[in-house]
Amino acid sequence: MRSIDYFDKGVERAGDRPAFIEGDMSMTFKELQAETYRFAAAMAADGAAYQSTVALYAPNHWSVLIALLGLWRFGAKWVPVNARNSVDTNIQFLNYVRCERLFYHSSMTEEVEEMLANIPSFTTAVCLDKPNGDHPSLEQFMKRGEGVDWQEKCDAFGNLDEIVGLFATGGTTGPSKGVNVTNLGWGTMLSTASCYWDVPDIEPVCLVTAPMTHAAGPVTVATMSIGATQVILPGFDAGKVLEAIEKHKVTHIYLPPTALYILMDHPDLNKYDLSSLKIFLLVGSPVAPEKLRQAVEIFGPCMCQCYGQVESPMITTWLDPATVARAAAGDHPERLASCGRATPHVRVGIMDDDGNLLPPGERGEIVSRGPLVSHSYFEKPEATEEVRTFGWHHTGDVAYRDEEGFFYIVDRKKDMIVTGGFNVYSAEVEACILELPQILECAVIGIPHEKWGEAVTAICVLAEGESISEEDVIAHCKTRLGGVKAPKKVEFWTELPKTPANKLDKKTIRQKFWGDSDRNVG
Structure with missing residues (x-):
């Protein structure tokens, strides 16, 4: 399916529930869906072409959801811009992918001025939260679509080859590569994740505190497909996270391990009711096993983690809450150091430098194969061919697999x-x-x-x-x-x-x- 179809499934499931809450601002799923159509019509009125590139540059803010879902409704490519990068790094990448449109938050105005002066491919700049000089606000931009006869471009298979995003990898000796992510790969990730994260007999509420331009973005979209309300915080603050979990009865949360450690060390941790948590997802780097064991004691049997990268996104392997809880209780405690087993729609193996798949216990590079693997690197056919040597995607991570199929990352082949x-x-x-x-x-x-x-x-x-x-x-x-x-x-x-x-x-x-x-x- 198309990425936007997963959101529409969430609308069908929870149309009158809040799609997001940020302070005093909220919208139902049906209201947010209507805004995505307005955004798409405005893109057409602005002369945007199908599969044009659209950069989003903002802290966590509710307007990002309208822009992201709206550009997917239109059939454009999302280019997430990391606000923690230097301006030069972002300029370099946006020039490389020849980005055409920029939607940004007013807090980024100074950086945006430098970007606009150095990125000639930009044709449109819109300030998400308010009018800003010559740049219209998001609401003003969407009014351009009023009365425009725009039709969605879709086929019976869900536009599987349509590119939904151009995501930057970390650079090595040169600029970052852009990863072409299609509906096939992105949809495989979303459907796999939503199956694991769909907890029966609850009204799901997902707390968004990590950057939407990073792993929190996929988590947000995946949980919206199961009808989860997104409670949006501007950034990570341990005290505010604890308050939000209790106030909104949060069921789902994603944090990198570093933020988990800060949360566990908060002096008021024991003052909050955290019993609503069902899925506490750790992604981004390996978690210290002892910290994970302690987290189960604090937050209950909700801790889980997965492994992936931009080219084989997020849920290449999965370590479920029940396995983590058992390991914390002493049943195969070594699994607290595992990133889990291969997920259903991807094969994962351990390979040596000659292309041989290795048996359990032997260390080599993690390789993957299947619809989860991203399409290619943007305009870099040689790099694409290199990373697909022997007919597998090469992750650059060194690991081993045990007899039961659990993977353990031990080093990084790439620096x-x-x-x-x-x-x-x-x-x-x-x-x-x-x-x-x-x-x-x-x-x-x-x-x-x-x-x-x-x-x-x-x-x-x-x-x-x-x-x-x-x-x-x-x-x-x-x-x-x-x-x-x-x-x-x-x-x-x-x-x-x-x-x-x-x-x-x-x-x-x-x-x-x-x-x-x-x-x-x-």
Whole structure:
């Protein structure tokens, strides 16, 4: 089906229930559905073409739902813009995909001005929450569609090849790649997730506190398909999350492990009634097994997690609440370190470098195959072919599978760091640091961090006779890459270990920080 069809199923199921609540603002599912038609008609009146590219750049805000669902109603491609990236990074990606339209929140005005000055492909800019200079508000934009005779473009199969999104991957040695996500892949994800998350005999309520431009977006759309009301918070605040769970009787919530740890450490945790929770989903990075065990004690048998990436989104594997609860109680406690079993519509295997699928217990790269796998990289056929070697999608993550089919991630084949649920590729940070003339060599790795899972850390060798402070290195990276990718720590060594091929020996570097740990991820 089309992505918008999943929302329409939610309307059929819960038409008169609130689709979202944000402060004093709310709409029923039927009211929100009507707004998506208005948005689509306005896109037609504005001259937008089918499969045009539309960027959404905003914090969590109810208007994002209208724009997102409306652009899917029209048949456009969603380009989520990460507000935590540097402006340069976002400009680079939006130019690469030749984005045509920008819908943004007024809090992003300064960044948007710089974007508009440097992205010639933009034809339209709309401020979601209010008129802003020459830019109309979302309501003003939608009035353009009044009286327009617009018809949905759909076929009996649900437009399976239609692209619903151009999603950025983390860059390695160059700009991020754009992942072409089709209705087939996105729909497979939504239908799989909604089956797992559909709890009988409740009125579902999903708390949205993580960024909609990241994993919270798919969680939002998937839970709306089962009629879940979205309670929207502008960002993560542990106290406000606890208040919202009790006030709205929240049944579903997604958080990265870093936010879970903060929530568990809140001094008023025991003052709130959290018994309504049925699905507490952890995505983005591995969770510490002991923390997960403690979370079951605090929140009850609702804890669960899944594994995926942009190219094989979110629910490639699934670790269900019952399995987590049993493991926390001592039945196969090792499964607290697992990311679960393969989901029904995707094959998942462990592969060596020669393309051989490995038996249980042996470590290799996680590979996947099936309709969940995304279509391709935008205008990068060689990169697409490379990641599909041997007829499987290659994730770059190293893991093993046990005899019962549970997968355990132990390392990352690609030099990727997962910090606070966001992906950071070390080569991009290394290239930025090496722009500084004082630095001769550097290696960037992730080291264990209680809050972020992994903290971006740079190990640098100074050029002869040069000096620079840790603070100056970090400040340079924040300016060039943004706060997420910038190192949290910089160490200066006299030399970096090398392999026999004279490459940086990151395994040896990591050992100082990770020791003999079985898992080289947080």
